Amino acid sequence: MIYEDLKSRKVLITGAxxxxxxxxxxxxxxxxxxxxxxxxxxxxxxEQTLEQVKKSSDGLLLQADIRDEKQVHKMVEQFAKEAGGIDVLVNNAGSLIDRQPFETATVRYHDDVYATNVRSILLATRAALPYLKESRGNIVNIGSVAGHHGGGVGSGIYAGAKAAVATETIAMAMEFAPYGIRVNSVLPGFIETRFHERFSSAQRRKEVAERTPLGRNGTAEDVAKAVLFLASDAAGFITGEYIAVNGGLYMRA
Ligand SMILES: NC(=O)c1ccc[n+]([C@@H]2O[C@H](COP(=O)([O-])OP(=O)(O)OC[C@H]3O[C@@H](n4cnc5c(N)ncnc54)[C@H](OP(=O)(O)O)[C@@H]3O)[C@@H](O)[C@H]2O)c1
Structure with missing residues (x-):
């Protein structure tokens, strides 16, 4: 699928x-x-991502701990300077970090999950805002269906953080609409990436695929397609919305 309006847009993706x-x-x-x-x-x-990017376009490597205000500000400024502005911000960086149930989770773990998944979005968005105002661009936040259903064993704190992402997406959409900036989110379900290589056993991955109505776990490309749609003019009148990409594993009316 080609979105003509996306050509030459300047897109910053965290956690790429x-x-x-x-x-x-x-x-x-x-x-x-x-x-x-x-x-x-x-x-x-x-570096491998950039190598792929350069096969069809151009881009830039950027390093920052997404939890750190100074580093994120510097990283966003560097991108805006080299790209000549920002049209789209994809707030994707995030992690479960560990599986810790509420009964035994450390405060440090709790705070790190929120810093990585929620504070990160505040920092990158605020740094990119002057440029997005200029371009009347848009933001796509990556949440999770865990934010709807509470997550599995040991991922409840992460689920809470992703619920905050969903709610803040709506709040940002309200606040930034007067600037012509749209804000939406994509909620991945069970997607086969390093995330589940780290945090889910092979048996669990197989079991989830079997009970998913579409009969498989998702791919990173399944999620990327939804991000592109929301970032494009095809979604020009859509803001404060989410697209769940989960093969029908969690459906809501
Ligand atoms: N996979 C799933 O099933 C699933 C489901 C729902 C939601 N999600 C969400 O989707 C997003 C991407 O996940 P993924 O599955 O692609 O996982 P992934 O392969 O582990 O990628 C996570 C990315 O986030 C970056 N990141 C993590 N902590 C960071 C920090 N402190 N500072 C800067 N960058 C940081 C990582 O950077 P480095 O590796 O360079 O440190 C990496 O690029 C996350 O927000 C995740 O919560 C995933």
Missing amino acids: SSGIGSATAVMFSDQGCFVGVHYFRTKEGA
Whole structure:
């Protein structure tokens, strides 16, 4: 699918060294976008993403701990300067970090989950806002269906953080609408990336695929397609909305 309006857009994607962020970066480059490939620890993965991006367009490597205000501000400024502005911000960086049930979770773990998944969005969005105002651009936040159903064992705190992402997406959509900036979210279900290689057993991955109505777990590309749609003019009158990408695993009326 080609979205003509996306050609030459300047797109900054956080957490593009792996999984969903990487696939999204490559898909935006296929549309002719200039792509900011942000990473934190996985430099090699980010370099591989950029190599893919450069096959059809151009882009830039950017490093920052997404929890740190100064680093994020510097990273966003660097992208805006080199790209000549920002049209789309994809707030994708995030992690479960660990599985810790409420009964035994440490306060440090709780705060780190919220810093990684929620504070990160505040920091990147606020740094990008002057540029998005100028371009009347848009934001896509990556939440999770866990924010709807509460997550599995040991992922309840992460689920709470992703619920905050969903709610803040609506609040941001209200606040930024006067600037002509749309804000939407994509809620992935069970997507086969490094995330589940780290946090789910092979048996669990197989079991989830079997009970998913569409008969498989998702791919990073499944999620990227929804991000592109929301970022494009095809979604020009859509704001404060979400698209759940989960093969029918969790349906809501
Ligand atoms: N996979 C799923 O089933 C699923 C389901 C629902 C929601 N999600 C959400 O989708 C997003 C992408 O996940 P994924 O599955 O693609 O996982 P992934 O392959 O593990 O990628 C996570 C990305 O986030 C970055 N990141 C994590 N902590 C960071 C920090 N402190 N500072 C900067 N970057 C940081 C990582 O950067 P480095 O590796 O460079 O450090 C990496 O690029 C996350 O927000 C996740 O919560 C995933």
